[in-house]
Amino acid sequence: MRDIERIGVYTSGGDAPGMNACLRAVVRTALANDLDVMGIRRGYEGMIEGDFVEMDRRSVSNIVQTGGTVLKSARSPAFMNPEGRARAMRMLKEYKVDALVAIGGDGTMRGANILHDEHDIPVVGCPGTIDNDLYGTDTTIGYDTALNTAIENIDRVRDTADAHNRLFLIEVMGRDAGFIALNCGIGGGAEMVLIPETITEMEVVKERLLSLMSAQRRSTIVIVAEGDELGGARGIEKALLDDSDFNDIDLRSTILGHIQRGGSPTASDRVLASRLGVGAVESLLDGHSEVMVGLVNSEVKLTPLRNVWGRKKSIDYDLLKLTQILS
Template sequence: MSDISRIALLTSGGDAPGMNAAVRAVVRSADAKGIETIAVSNGYQGMIENNMRLMDAREVSGILHLGGTILGTARSDAFRTPEGRAKAADNLNAQGVDGIVIIGGDGSLTGGQKLAEEHNFHVIGIPGTIDNDLSGTDFTIGFDTAVNTAMEAIDKIRDTASSHHRTFFVEVMGRHAGWLALYAGISTGATAALIPEREDDIAHIRERIFESFKLNKRFSIIVVAEGENLGGAEAIAEMVKNGEGTENLDIRVANLGHMQRGGSPSMRDRVLGARLGDAAVQALVDGKTGVMVGERYHQIVHTPFTRLKTTERNADMFDLVEMMDRLAR
C-alpha cells in the first residue's frame, strides 16, 4: 500500500468526450479516500507554469455530460525537455504532490512515464483519446462518442449520395490509427474503409466502387482515415476520378474535421470515464506506478506505459476489415 495524500490531475493532448467523466471520478474517488486533488490547468504546460489549484468534490458537479475537458489541455514543447520536466517536478513538489493521474493518449502517458522515472512520482495513466490506439484496453475514452458522431454524419451523407447516385469519400480522424474509420465504416454500411495499417491500391478502390454500382446500389461511400497511405480523401478522390471508365462517376468529398472531437459523451464514454477514474485512484492507493488503467473484457487491468503501443491489436483490426469487405458486397 502507498501513503498517498495529495494527487495532481491533468488532461493532456487532444481532448476527448468523456474526459470530464474521468476528472469527476478521480476527484470524488480521491475525496472518498481522504486524498486531496490538485487540478492542473492546460496539461503539462500548466505544470511548468505552476497553474495548479486544489479542487474539491463539489467543483466537479454538473460536468459529467460535458464534452471537452474543464481542466483544459495544451501541447507543451518545453515538457519534452529534461529541463522542462524538472521545472514541472519542482512545482509539483512545492504543491506537496505525491501521486499523479494523467488522462490522455500515448504521447501524454509517455510524458508521465518520464516523470515517474526521472523524478520518482507515482504516476497512473487513463486512456483518453478518440483514436482508440492504446493496448491494454478494449476502448479508450472518447472513441465511442467520436464513432457515433462520424456515424450520424455519414448517415446524412448517405441520404444525399443515394438520391444522386454519388460516390462520397468521407475523411475522418486517425493520423496513425484506423479504428475510427473502420468502426464508422462498418456501422454505416460503407463500401470500404481505408486505414493507415493497410496498404491500399487505387485500382482496387476503383473496382470496389464499380462493383457497388453493378450490384444496383444507389451510392458508394468510402471512409478514409486522415493518415491513410495514399494521402487522404481529397487525393484519393482525385486519383479515382483520373482512372479509366470513371467519367460517369459523380464523386464528392466530405471532411468531418474536428466535429468528431466535440459533443456530449455517450453513455459508454461516461461509464468508462467513471470506472477508469475510480480505478486510477485505487491503483495509486495500492502503490502502483507507471501503468495505465484500462478495461478488458469488463475487467480493470493495468498495463505498463512501455506496453501501450504494441501491434497485438492489429490482428483484431484486420479481422474486422475482412468482415467489412464481405458484408459490403
C-alpha cells in the same frame, strides 16, 4: 513507500469526450479516501507554470455529460527537455503533490513515464483519446463517442448521396489507426473501407468502385481513414478524377474533421471514464505506479506505461472481412 496525501490530476494532448467524467471520478474517489486533489490546468505546460487549482466535490458537479476538458489541455514543448520536467517537478513539490493521475493519449503516457523515471513520483494513467490506439485497454475514453458522431453524420451524408446516386468519399479521423474507419464502415453500411493498416492498390479500388456503381445504380459510400496511405479522401478523389473511367460518375468527398473530437460523451464512454477514474486512484492507494488503468474483457487491468505507448494495438481483422461480406 511514502504516504499519499495529495494527488494532482491533469488532462493532456488531444481532448476527448469523457475526460470530464473521468476527472469527476478521480476527484470524488480521492475525496472519499481523504486525499486532497489539485487540478493541473493545461497539461504539462500548466504543470511547469504552476497553473494549479484546488478541486472539491463541487468543482466536478454537472460535468459528467460535457465534452472537452474543464482543466484544458495544451502542447508543451518545454516539457520535452529535462529542464522543463525538473521545473514541473519543483512545482509539484511546492504544491505538495505526492502522486499524479494523467488523463490522455500516447504522448501523455510517455510524458508521465519519463517524469516518473527521472523524478520518482507515483503516477497512474487513464487512456483518454478518440483514436483508440492505446495498448492495454479494449477501448479508450472518447472513442465510442467519436464513432457515434461519425456514424450519425455518415447517415446524413448517405441521405444526400442516395438522393443523387453519388459516389461519396468520407474521411474520418485516424492518423495511424483504422479503428474509427473500420467500425464506421460496418455501422455506416459503407461499400468500402480504406485504413492505414492495409495496403490497397489504387487500381483495385477503381475496379471495385466501377463495378459497384454500374451494378447497383445507387449511391456508394467509401470510408477513408485520414492516415490511409493513398492520401485520405482528397488523395483518392484526385486519383479518381484523373481517370477518364470516372468522368460520368457523380463523385463527392467530405472530411468530417474536428467534430469527431467534441460533444457529450456516450453512455459507454461515461461509464468507462468513471470506472477508470476510480480505478486510477484506487491503484495509487494500493501502491501501484507507472501503470495505466484499462478495461480488458470488462475488468479493470493495469499495464506498465512503457507497454502502453511502446506496443502497437491491433485492429480486429475479422471486422475487415465483415465489410466485404456486408457491402
